[in-house]
Amino acid sequence: DAGITQSPRHKVTETGTPVTLRCHQTENHRYMYWYRQDPGHGLRLIHYSYGVKDTDKGEVSDGYSVSRSKTEDFLLTLESATSSQTSVYFCAISESISNEQFFGPGTRLTVL
Protein backbone atom coordinates (compact mmCIF):
# COMPACT_ATOMS: atom_id res chain seq x y z
CA ASP A 1 0.00 0.00 0.00
CA ALA A 2 1.10 3.54 -0.69
CA GLY A 3 2.58 5.29 2.32
CA ILE A 4 -0.26 7.59 3.22
CA THR A 5 -1.62 8.19 6.71
CA GLN A 6 -4.31 10.39 8.14
CA SER A 7 -4.65 11.76 11.65
CA PRO A 8 -6.71 11.67 13.66
CA ARG A 9 -8.71 8.66 12.49
CA HIS A 10 -11.73 9.65 14.55
CA LYS A 11 -12.72 12.98 16.05
CA VAL A 12 -15.77 14.33 17.81
CA THR A 13 -15.99 18.06 18.24
CA GLU A 14 -18.51 20.78 18.94
CA THR A 15 -20.01 23.31 16.59
CA GLY A 16 -17.89 26.43 16.28
CA THR A 17 -14.57 24.88 17.20
CA PRO A 18 -11.61 24.79 14.82
CA VAL A 19 -10.50 21.40 13.53
CA THR A 20 -7.38 20.41 11.59
CA LEU A 21 -6.96 17.09 9.83
CA ARG A 22 -3.55 15.94 8.69
CA CYS A 23 -2.53 13.87 5.71
CA HIS A 24 1.03 12.56 5.55
CA GLN A 25 2.68 10.74 2.63
CA THR A 26 6.04 9.06 2.21
CA GLU A 27 5.77 8.61 -1.59
CA ASN A 28 6.94 12.09 -2.62
CA HIS A 29 3.89 12.45 -4.89
CA ARG A 30 3.27 15.91 -6.25
CA TYR A 31 -0.53 15.93 -5.98
CA MET A 32 -2.52 15.65 -2.77
CA TYR A 33 -6.29 15.82 -2.39
CA TRP A 34 -8.93 16.13 0.29
CA TYR A 35 -12.34 14.56 -0.28
CA ARG A 36 -15.42 14.18 1.85
CA GLN A 37 -17.74 11.21 1.58
CA ASP A 38 -21.38 11.36 2.57
CA PRO A 39 -24.25 8.93 1.95
CA GLY A 40 -25.89 9.64 -1.39
CA HIS A 41 -23.11 11.95 -2.57
CA GLY A 42 -20.17 9.68 -3.16
CA LEU A 43 -16.80 11.37 -2.98
CA ARG A 44 -16.58 15.11 -3.44
CA LEU A 45 -13.36 17.04 -3.84
CA ILE A 46 -12.76 19.77 -1.26
CA HIS A 47 -9.30 21.09 -2.12
CA TYR A 48 -6.20 19.75 -3.78
CA SER A 49 -2.53 20.67 -3.98
CA TYR A 50 -0.17 20.44 -6.93
CA GLY A 51 2.97 21.35 -5.02
CA VAL A 52 4.29 23.02 -1.92
CA LYS A 53 2.21 26.14 -1.26
CA ASP A 54 0.20 25.46 -4.46
CA THR A 55 -3.45 24.67 -3.80
CA ASP A 56 -6.78 25.02 -5.56
CA LYS A 57 -10.44 24.62 -4.74
CA GLY A 58 -12.63 21.67 -5.52
CA GLU A 59 -16.36 21.25 -5.76
CA VAL A 60 -17.19 21.76 -2.06
CA SER A 61 -14.51 24.11 -0.71
CA ASP A 62 -16.72 26.51 1.28
CA GLY A 63 -15.92 26.35 4.99
CA TYR A 64 -12.56 24.63 4.45
CA SER A 65 -9.01 25.82 4.05
CA VAL A 66 -5.82 23.88 3.31
CA SER A 67 -2.12 24.32 3.60
CA ARG A 68 0.90 22.48 2.27
CA SER A 69 4.21 23.73 3.62
CA LYS A 70 6.04 20.47 2.92
CA THR A 71 5.73 17.90 0.15
CA GLU A 72 4.70 15.20 2.58
CA ASP A 73 2.00 17.03 4.56
CA PHE A 74 -1.38 18.40 3.50
CA LEU A 75 -3.56 19.94 6.19
CA LEU A 76 -7.31 20.47 6.03
CA THR A 77 -8.74 23.05 8.43
CA LEU A 78 -12.32 23.72 9.40
CA GLU A 79 -12.09 27.20 10.89
CA SER A 80 -15.43 26.90 12.68
CA ALA A 81 -16.92 23.44 12.41
CA THR A 82 -20.61 23.02 11.63
CA SER A 83 -22.86 19.97 11.87
CA SER A 84 -23.03 19.84 8.06
CA GLN A 85 -19.32 19.07 8.05
CA THR A 86 -19.89 15.78 9.83
CA SER A 87 -18.49 13.34 7.32
CA VAL A 88 -15.73 10.90 6.48
CA TYR A 89 -12.71 12.70 5.07
CA PHE A 90 -10.28 10.99 2.72
CA CYS A 91 -6.90 12.17 1.65
CA ALA A 92 -5.41 10.96 -1.63
CA ILE A 93 -2.13 11.34 -3.47
CA SER A 94 -1.01 10.94 -7.08
CA GLU A 95 2.16 11.43 -9.08
CA SER A 96 0.41 13.54 -11.69
CA ILE A 97 -3.04 14.89 -12.29
CA SER A 98 -4.06 11.97 -14.49
CA ASN A 99 -2.34 9.16 -12.60
CA GLU A 100 -4.20 6.85 -10.27
CA GLN A 101 -4.90 8.22 -6.84
CA PHE A 102 -3.93 6.37 -3.68
CA PHE A 103 -6.27 6.96 -0.80
CA GLY A 104 -5.64 7.12 2.90
CA PRO A 105 -7.70 5.23 5.51
CA GLY A 106 -10.03 8.14 6.18
CA THR A 107 -10.96 10.31 9.15
CA ARG A 108 -14.43 10.11 10.64
CA LEU A 109 -15.39 13.56 11.92
CA THR A 110 -18.50 14.19 13.98
CA VAL A 111 -19.56 17.75 14.75
CA LEU A 112 -22.14 17.97 17.53
Add this chain to the structure above:
Amino acid sequence: LAKTTQPISMDSYEGQEVNITCSHNNIATNDYITWYQQFPSQGPRFIIQGYKTKVTNEVASLFIPADRKSSTLSLPRVSLSDTAVYYCLVGTTGTASKLTFGTGTRLQVTL
Protein backbone atom coordinates in the same frame (compact mmCIF):
# COMPACT_ATOMS: atom_id res chain seq x y z
CA LEU B 1 -18.25 19.64 -14.52
CA ALA B 2 -18.74 16.32 -16.25
CA LYS B 3 -21.59 14.91 -14.14
CA THR B 4 -21.57 11.14 -13.84
CA THR B 5 -24.48 8.77 -13.30
CA GLN B 6 -24.27 5.16 -12.18
CA PRO B 7 -26.84 2.58 -11.08
CA ILE B 8 -27.25 2.65 -7.32
CA SER B 9 -26.91 -1.09 -6.88
CA MET B 10 -26.44 -4.39 -8.70
CA ASP B 11 -26.66 -8.01 -7.68
CA SER B 12 -24.74 -10.93 -9.12
CA TYR B 13 -23.99 -14.55 -8.47
CA GLU B 14 -20.47 -15.76 -7.98
CA GLY B 15 -18.77 -16.73 -11.24
CA GLN B 16 -20.79 -14.40 -13.44
CA GLU B 17 -19.53 -11.47 -15.47
CA VAL B 18 -20.66 -8.10 -14.16
CA ASN B 19 -20.91 -4.94 -16.24
CA ILE B 20 -21.33 -1.58 -14.53
CA THR B 21 -22.06 1.42 -16.72
CA CYS B 22 -21.33 5.05 -15.95
CA SER B 23 -22.90 7.87 -17.97
CA HIS B 24 -20.92 11.06 -18.47
CA ASN B 25 -22.72 13.00 -21.17
CA ASN B 26 -20.71 16.20 -20.70
CA ILE B 27 -17.29 14.62 -20.95
CA ALA B 28 -14.73 16.91 -22.54
CA THR B 29 -12.07 16.14 -25.10
CA ASN B 30 -9.22 15.95 -22.58
CA ASP B 31 -11.13 14.04 -19.92
CA TYR B 32 -10.17 10.52 -18.89
CA ILE B 33 -12.18 7.89 -17.04
CA THR B 34 -11.04 6.00 -13.99
CA TRP B 35 -12.77 3.34 -11.90
CA TYR B 36 -12.25 2.71 -8.21
CA GLN B 37 -13.38 0.01 -5.79
CA GLN B 38 -14.21 0.71 -2.18
CA PHE B 39 -14.75 -1.69 0.70
CA PRO B 40 -16.47 -0.58 3.93
CA SER B 41 -14.31 1.56 6.22
CA GLN B 42 -11.53 1.81 3.63
CA GLY B 43 -10.45 4.35 1.07
CA PRO B 44 -11.14 3.71 -2.62
CA ARG B 45 -8.67 1.62 -4.58
CA PHE B 46 -7.75 2.05 -8.26
CA ILE B 47 -9.07 -0.56 -10.69
CA ILE B 48 -8.57 0.70 -14.24
CA GLN B 49 -8.29 3.85 -16.33
CA GLY B 50 -8.95 4.67 -19.95
CA TYR B 51 -9.46 7.43 -22.46
CA LYS B 52 -11.12 5.65 -25.38
CA THR B 53 -11.91 2.19 -26.86
CA LYS B 54 -10.96 -0.71 -24.60
CA VAL B 55 -8.48 -1.19 -21.80
CA THR B 56 -7.83 -4.48 -20.02
CA ASN B 57 -5.74 -5.36 -17.01
CA GLU B 58 -5.48 -8.38 -14.75
CA VAL B 59 -8.69 -7.63 -12.86
CA ALA B 60 -11.07 -5.80 -15.21
CA SER B 61 -11.83 -4.37 -18.62
CA LEU B 62 -13.01 -0.90 -19.45
CA PHE B 63 -15.08 -0.26 -22.55
CA ILE B 64 -15.50 3.28 -23.85
CA PRO B 65 -17.60 3.87 -26.99
CA ALA B 66 -16.56 6.30 -29.69
CA ASP B 67 -18.72 9.15 -28.38
CA ARG B 68 -17.26 8.63 -24.86
CA LYS B 69 -20.56 9.60 -23.24
CA SER B 70 -20.50 6.45 -21.18
CA SER B 71 -18.09 3.79 -20.02
CA THR B 72 -18.56 0.22 -18.82
CA LEU B 73 -16.50 -1.55 -16.22
CA SER B 74 -16.49 -5.29 -16.80
CA LEU B 75 -15.56 -7.69 -14.00
CA PRO B 76 -15.10 -11.26 -15.24
CA ARG B 77 -16.22 -14.13 -13.05
CA VAL B 78 -16.88 -12.19 -9.86
CA SER B 79 -16.35 -13.73 -6.44
CA LEU B 80 -17.78 -12.90 -3.02
CA SER B 81 -14.76 -10.69 -2.37
CA ASP B 82 -15.82 -8.40 -5.22
CA THR B 83 -18.75 -7.21 -3.12
CA ALA B 84 -17.99 -3.50 -2.83
CA VAL B 85 -18.94 -0.06 -4.09
CA TYR B 86 -17.59 0.88 -7.50
CA TYR B 87 -17.04 4.50 -8.51
CA CYS B 88 -16.30 6.03 -11.87
CA LEU B 89 -14.27 9.21 -11.95
CA VAL B 90 -14.03 11.67 -14.79
CA GLY B 91 -10.99 13.88 -14.66
CA THR B 92 -9.27 16.30 -16.96
CA THR B 93 -5.58 16.71 -17.58
CA GLY B 94 -5.99 20.47 -17.27
CA THR B 95 -6.97 20.83 -13.64
CA ALA B 96 -7.94 18.62 -10.75
CA SER B 97 -10.65 21.03 -9.59
CA LYS B 98 -13.11 19.42 -11.99
CA LEU B 99 -12.62 15.87 -10.76
CA THR B 100 -16.05 14.30 -10.48
CA PHE B 101 -16.77 10.99 -8.81
CA GLY B 102 -20.02 9.19 -9.49
CA THR B 103 -22.25 8.34 -6.54
CA GLY B 104 -21.14 4.76 -6.79
CA THR B 105 -22.68 1.38 -7.57
CA ARG B 106 -23.04 -1.08 -4.72
CA LEU B 107 -22.33 -4.56 -6.08
CA GLN B 108 -23.54 -7.49 -4.02
CA VAL B 109 -22.18 -10.91 -5.00
CA THR B 110 -23.82 -14.01 -3.58
CA LEU B 111 -23.38 -17.77 -3.94
